[in-house]
Amino acid sequence: MSAPSDERATVDFSNPIDRENAIRVGRAWIELRRGAWTANLREYLYGDDDPLEQGQMDALDLLTRSDRTMRGLAARLRIDPSSATRAVQRLVDDGLAERFPSPDDGRVVMVRITKDGRTRHADVDARRSHTMALILSEFTPHERADLAVMLDRFVDALDHVCERLGTAPDPHTSHDAETPDTTGTARQ
Known part of the structure; x- marks a missing residue:
């Protein structure tokens, strides 16, 4: 499920909107990987005894x-x-x-x-x-x-x-x- 080729555009980090969106996605990805809540959620999902x-x-x-x-x-x-x-x-x-x-x-x-x-x-x-x-x-x-x-x-x-x-x-x-x-x- 990829974007049609006519909708793809090069990301231009000199463009403030592109740069801000990239930063927001990057921060979200980091939080998904290692956010403070993840340890608590892992414990709830996968158990804490074993x-x-x-x-x-x-x-x-x-x-x-x-x-x-x-x-x-x-x-x-x-x-x-x-x-x-x-x-x-x-x-x-x-x-x-x-x-x-x-x-x-x-x-x-x-x-x-x-x-x-x-x-x-x-x-x-x-x-x-x-x-x-x-x-x-x-x-x-x-x-x-x-x-x-x-x-x-x-x-x-x-x-x-x-x-x-x-x-x-x-x-x-x-x-x-x-x-x-x-x-x-x-x-x-």
């Missing part, structure tokens, strides 16, 4: 949809295979996921969510949905639709810029089949 890390929850999101190869999971999470292995190991250690040989090729390791993993995922997902509903209730229905479109375009722009800079994920591991929605569950 908290899940966001990456582990991302993995559980994908595993609720289907079993995955380790390579496929890493590609879909846009991380290197060693990071996926560490995330999966913690899920396995916590009884939330399990590894098993692929039925098609016993040399390939697959991962699936366990019953405890589904329960834990459902608990966190309910809190995420509740939180997202509260956040979005701060906007009118029209603003919510605009926000969704603009965030989709922002993510697409990040992908496009990474491709242009040569830092894009492996093109053989497309993420278009499943894109996380606003509650964090995958849509297909």
Whole structure:
């Protein structure tokens, strides 16, 4: 979902409006990444006794949809295979996921969510949905639709810029089949 080419224009930082908009977007991005409220929200969403890390929850999101190869999971999470292995190991250690040989090729390791993993995922997902509903209730229905479109375009722009800079994920591991929605569950 990218802007039509006739609507794209070079950003001119000597233009005060372009500069101010870039600063505002940059500040918002920083706040989304590390705002003071994020620790409290993470604790609410992922628990405080034995908290899940966001990456582990991302993995559980994908595993609720289907079993995955380790390579496929890493590609879909846009991380290197060693990071996926560490995330999966913690899920396995916590009884939330399990590894098993692929039925098609016993040399390939697959991962699936366990019953405890589904329960834990459902608990966190309910809190995420509740939180997202509260956040979005701060906007009118029209603003919510605009926000969704603009965030989709922002993510697409990040992908496009990474491709242009040569830092894009492996093109053989497309993420278009499943894109996380606003509650964090995958849509297909």
